[in-house]
Amino acid sequence: MGYSSLMSIGVGALSANMAAIQTASNNISNANVAGYSRQTVDLATAPGQYTGAGFVGEGVNVQSISRIYSSFLTNAAAAAGSVSAADSTRLAQLKTLEQQFQLTTGGIGASTNQLFSALSGLVNNPGDAPTRQVVIGAAQGLAANFNTIGGALDQMQASVNSQVTTTVAQVNSLAQQVAALNTQIAQAQSLGQPPNQLLDQRDRLIGQISSDVQVSRVDNADGTASLFIAGGQTLVLGSNATALSAIADPSDPHRVALAVGSGSQARTLDARTLGGGSISGLLNFQNTDLVNGRNLIGQMATGIAGAMNIAQQQGLTLAGVAGGAMFSIGGPRVVANAANAAGPPAGSVAATITDAAAVPASDYTLKQDGSGNWTLTSQPAGAVTPVSVDAAGQVTVTATGAAAIPGLNLVVSNAQAGDSYLIQPLATAADTITAQITNPGDLAAAAPLVASTVAANTGTAAVSGLTMTTTPAAFPSGGAAPTFPSTTETLTFASVSPPITQTVGGVTTSYNYTVTSSISGTATPWNPGLPVQGANGYSLTLTGVPANGDKITVAPIAAGAITTDNGNATAMLALQNANMVGGLTATNAWASAVSTIGVTVQGANAASTMSSAAASQATSAQTSVSGVNMDEEAANLIQYQQSYQAAAKILQVAQSVFDTLLQTASASSA
Numbered sequence: 106m107g108y109s110s111l112m113s114i115g116v117g118a119l120s121a122n123m124a125a126i127q128t129a130s131n132n133i134s135n136a137n138v139a140g141y142s143r144q145t146v147d148l149a150t151a152p153g154q155y156t157g158a159g160f161v162g163e164g165v166n167v168q169s170i171s172r173i174y175s176s177f178l179t180n181a182a183a184a185a186g187s188v189s190a191a192d193s194t195r196l197a198q199l200k201t202l203e204q205q206f207q208l209t210t211g212g213i214g215a216s217t218n219q220l221f222s223a224l225s226g227l228v229n230n231p232g233d234a235p236t237r238q239v240v241i242g243a244a245q246g247l248a249a250n251f252n253t254i255g256g257a258l259d260q261m262q263a264s265v266n267s268q269v270t271t272t273v274a275q276v277n278s279l280a281q282q283v284a285a286l287n288t289q290i291a292q293a294q295s296l297g298q299p300p301n302q303l304l305d306q307r308d309r310l311i312g313q314i315s316s317d318v319q320v321s322r323v324d325n326a327d328g329t330a331s332l333f334i335a336g337g338q339t340l341v342l343g344s345n346a347t348a349l350s351a352i353a354d355p356s357d358p359h360r361v362a363l364a365v366g367s368g369s370q371a372r373t374l375d376a377r378t379l380g381g382g383s384i385s386g387l388l389n390f391q392n393t394d395l396v397n398g399r400n401l402i403g404q405m406a407t408g409i410a411g412a413m414n415i416a417q418q419q420g421l422t423l424a425g426v427a428g429g430a431m432f433s434i435g436g437p438r439v440v441a442n443a444a445n446a447a448g449p450p451a452g453s454v455a456a457t458i459t460d461a462a463a464v465p466a467s468d469y470t471l472k473q474d475g476s477g478n479w480t481l482t483s484q485p486a487g488a489v490t491p492v493s494v495d496a497a498g499q500v501t502v503t504a505t506g507a508a509a510i511p512g513l514n515l516v517v518s519n520a521q522a523g524d525s526y527l528i529q530p531l532a533t534a535a536d537t538i539t540a541q542i543t544n545p546g547d548l549a550a551a552a553p554l555v556a557s558t559v560a561a562n563t564g565t566a567a568v569s570g571l572t573m574t575t576t577p578a579a580f581p582s583g584g585a586a587p588t589f590p591s592t593t594e595t596l597t598f599a600s601v602s603p604p605i606t607q608t609v610g611g612v613t614t615s616y617n618y619t620v621t622s623s624i625s626g627t628a629t630p631w632n633p634g635l636p637v638q639g640a641n642g643y644s645l646t647l648t649g650v651p652a653n654g655d656k657i658t659v660a661p662i663a664a665g666a667i668t669t670d671n672g673n674a675t676a677m678l679a680l681q682n683a684n685m686v687g688g689l690t691a692t693n694a695w696a697s698a699v700s701t702i703g704v705t706v707q708g709a710n711a712a713s714t715m716s717s718a719a720a721s722q723a724t725s726a727q728t729s730v731s732g733v734n735m736d737e738e739a740a741n742l743i744q745y746q747q748s749y750q751a752a753a754k755i756l757q758v759a760q761s762v763f764d765t766l767l768q769t770a771s772a773s774s775a
Contacts, residue, residue, distance in 0.1 A: 110154065111759040114164035118752030121148055121165045125745040128170060129738050136733040140309035142172040143733045144301055172301045178727040180322055182720070183312050187319035187381030189720035192713040194386030195394070199706045201261060202390075202398050205254045206702040213254070213405060214695040216247040221681040227550055228675050232423070232668035237545035244413075244431055244540040251406045255535030258399050265391045266361040270351040272317050272384050273363065279314045280332070280346040283307055287329040288344040294328035314340075318349075318363075319380035335378040338365050355443035356470070356527050360391055393485040394705060400466035401698040403531025406538045408686030408694065410434045411461020416680060417542075419573035420549030420673025425664055427577040427587045428549025428673075435537030437513065442525040452520035454500075456513055456528055462685045463512030464530050471500065471515070472525040481509050484527075494520070552672025553577075553589040556645055556659045564652030566598070566633075568645065571659070572676045575642030590641045593660040595623040598631075598651035605630045618651070 125146045135141040149168040153160030208214055223236075223243040230236045286307045293300035307330060314320055314332070320340060323331040332341040339347050350371050354362040363384060364371035376388035410432035417428040437456035445452060454471060458464060468484040471492070479500070481490045491503040500515035501507060509515050513530055542548060556568045577587035597620070604615040607630060616630035624640040631637065637645040639659055647657075662670055686694035 110161075110163065111762065112756065114162070115752055115755035115759055117151065117164040117166065118755060119749060121146070121167050122745050122749040122752055124167050124170070126742065126749065129741045129745060132733045133735065133738050133742075136735055136738075140305055140312065141733070142174050142301070142305050142308075142731040144170055144172050147171055169298055170301065171299060172304065173731050174304075175727065175730050176324060178723070178730055179308060182723040182727040183315040183322075184319065184381070185716070185720040185723035186312065187315045187385075189381075189713070189716040190316040190383045191319075191381040191386035191389070192709065192716045194383040195390045196706070196709045196713045198261070198265070198387065198390040199394055199702075199709050202258075202394060203702050203706050205257050205402070206398070206699045208696070208699055211250070212695075213247070213250055213402070214692060214699075216243070216250045217409065217691045217695065219243045220247050221678060224674060224678040224681075227548065228671045228678050231550040231671040231674050234545045237548050237550075240548055241540065241542055241545060244542065247409070248432060248538045248540045251402065251535040251538045254402050255399075255537075258395065258402070259536065261395060262359065262391065265387050265395070266351070269361045269363070269384055269387050272387075273349045273351045276314055276317045276340075276384075277346070277348050279310050279317075280341050280349075283310050283314070283330070283332065283341050284344050284346040286310070287341070290328045299328075315381075316383060318382035318384050335363075335365075335374045335380075338372075338374060353443075356525065357440050357529075358443075361388075363388065396468055396485055397466070397705070398702060399535070400468065400531045401701065403534035404464065404466040404687050405691070405694055405698065406434060406534040407458065407461045407464060407531055409691055410534075410538055411458070412680050412683065412685035413677065415576060416673065416677040417549050418576045419553075419676065421551040421553050421589075421662065421667055421670075422549050423546040423668060425667055427553070427589065429547060430541050433537075433539050433541050435533035437528060437530040438532045440527040440529070442527070445524045445526075446521040448519065448521070450519045452524045452526075453518050454520075454526045454528065455516045455518070456530065458512060458530065459508070459514050460512035462687070464687075465511060466531065466687060468530075468532070469510060469528040470525060471509075471517075471528055473520055473522060475522045477522065548674075550674035551662060551667045551670035552676070553662060554639075554641060554643055554659050555662045555666070555670070555672070556657055559656040559658065562652065562655040564598075564655045565649030566647050566651035566655060566657070567649050568657065569648045570646045570675065571672055572644045572646075572679070573642060573673070574638070574644050589661070591661050592624065592641070593658055594639055594641050596637060596639070596645075596657045596659065597621045597623070598653070598655045598657075599628070600653045 125148075128144050128146050132143050146167060147169040149166050151163040151166050153162050155161075206212075220240070220243040223240040226236045227240050286303055290300055290303050290307065293303060311320065311322065311330065311332065318334050318340075320332040320334055321337075323333070325331060325343075329343050330341070331339070331343070334340050340349070341347070347365060348367055350364045350367040351361050352364045352371055352373065354360040355373055363374045363376065363379070365374060366372055376385065376392055379385035379388070411434075414430040414432060417431045420428050422428050436458060439454045439456050441451070441453065465483075467486065470482045470484060471479065472482070473479050473494075479492045479494050481492045481500075482488065483490075490509070492500050492509045493503045494500050494517050498517040500509040500517060502509055510528070510530065513528075515528070552571055552573065554571060554573070556571045558567060573589075577589045599619050599621070600617060601619055602617075604617050605619070606613055606615050608614075614632075616632050618631045618633070619628040620631045620637055621628040622640045629638075633647070633650050637647070639645060641659060643659065645657070645659065662672075681692075682690055684690060689697060
């Protein structure tokens with residue numbers, strides 16, 4: 106080993122420690138750069154030189170500059186970030202939805218109470234024009250409140266559509282950048298060393314994509330990374346990126362859906378397979394929470410409008426004719442799936458509401474398989490019910506023969522194998538409800554029939570209330586207004602001994618009286634406290650107990666009594682305590698809707714808090730491995746500086762040895 110070897114060892118040591126100093130300095134400079142992975146110099150002992158006494162060391166070589174990186178922790182942090190982004194995005198949307206469901210003085214609950222308060226005034230003063238105008242104003246205010254909420258929900262849907270479209274464009278841009286980096290990384294890695302900056306840049310881009318849509322990552326031997334979404338759909342493969350698109354949902358064009366590809370080549374992705382990411386959060390809100398919110402408010406509008414319309418049509422206006430509807434409201438919406446057979450003739454489904462109080466707050470998918478079997482699936486709950494379609498197209502539950510959807514009549518026409526239809530009984534109700542009565546005289550406050558006891562009665566029975574149970578006959582072909590029965594009905598009470606027993610549903614009841622109608626001639630078993638159902642379409646309630654042979658007459662109201670009669674106004678006011686919205690009173694239904702949305706927000710808030718904490722922990726775990734520790738790097742700088750100074754000393758010694766050799770050689774030659 107000579108001077109040259111010593112010099113070579115010194116130069117190699119200087120170079121290695123300079124590389125270490127530069128790497129530590131680079132770490133310190135990038136300590137606050139998001140996604141930067143700490144780098145380290147990999148040193149290796151140079152091969153020794155063989156001598157008779159053994160191998161003599163030849164110094165050190167810089168083998169590589171590598172980054173401190175864990176693919177497991179990086180992927181875990183990206184996955185946790187995806188879930189957190191989905192939860193936080195959904196929570197933000199839910200908080201906006203919650204603002205429409207509040208127990209405030211200007212909300213639906215308050216507007217409903219104002220209508221019933223106005224009806225209470227009408228009961229007390231049925232002929233007063235200002236009082237009637239107050240009722241009209243309250244009805245208009247209630248309809249306007251429904252319209253406001255319906256419009257707000259429409260705006261939220263439009264916002265979701267816009268956000269998904271914008272985010273999809275961002276994902277496409279990021280995916281193209283990842284594909285371009287794959288090409289650069291593969292080329293650089295073919296030279297034998299990892300391109301650390303490019304690898305960090307790609308990881309940052311993949312992390313950004315993960316916040317929008319959850320990806321599965323596969324690292325390939327050539328250095329490229331492949332990305333997949335929705336359980337296996339390719340997003341990035343080598344240097345190629347597959348475009349995503351935001352399209353109209355094939356099952357409901359009012360909603361947005363995520364698809365792979367664009368135009369006629371677009372394949373719709375099931376939102377349930379997306380996992381995490383802001384797009385998943387938006388679609389989850391759209392397909393679940395917004396649907397529930399729209400149906401809850403639609404159920405309120407439909408139930409109140411339906412009950413009020415029936416009650417209004419069962420009374421008489423100041424003109425002495427049957428009242429018209431208090432509200433108009435849009436009917437059910439049926440959407441044929443875009444994939445349905447085109448025909449001709451094209452299939453269709455007609456849906457009409459038969460009982461507004463019974464319609465559930467849900468959407469449904471009616472679908473036929475290739476064998477002609479039909480199913481009805483509730484949305485978004487997903488409960489599946491086998492249904493039958495008879496020759497006339499009537500849809501009923503296969504097991505019971507009941508209506509497929511409570512309160513709704515469905516008729517199918519020309520459906521073909523594989524056809525699917527989205528049925529939304531309540532989707533348009535809040536948007537379309539309007540108050541129809543503008544003339545105070547058109548309020549039907551008077552009952553068309555008046556009940557009174559006969560003077561000769563000897564019992565204590567007295568009339569406490571009469572409520573119409575049927576609407577007037579349909580409009581005749583001549584176009585005249587509908588009319589109520591004009592005949593007088595006499596009800597005759599008779600005590601019976603022994604009592605009459607009847608068994609219904611396994612329950613046996615004894616009756617001590619009968620009531621005989623002068624119209625039907627039928628003697629119906631009856632007990633005090635029960636309502637009497639008249640042949641002319643009314644329900645009569647009594648106080649006290651009739652004597653044998655006592656009579657009550659139910660006659661058409663006299664024309665002169667219409668302005669003072671409050672019989673139908675009383676019936677409309679009684680709706681305040683009637684179960685007219687999904688089996689609940691209007692007040693309880695609104696409170697239930699507010700509670701339902703509130704509980705959903707609380708659950709989403711808890712989920713967001715937990716997923717955010719999990720994402721923070723995953724990021725911290727990744728940072729603990731790949732992040733820069735400033736204290737550690739400062740200590741490394743001192744160590745590398747000392748090593749560099751020692752290497753310089755080697756060169757100094759080598760120079761001294763060389764100088765000594767020169768002096769010795771010069772002396773010898775002299």
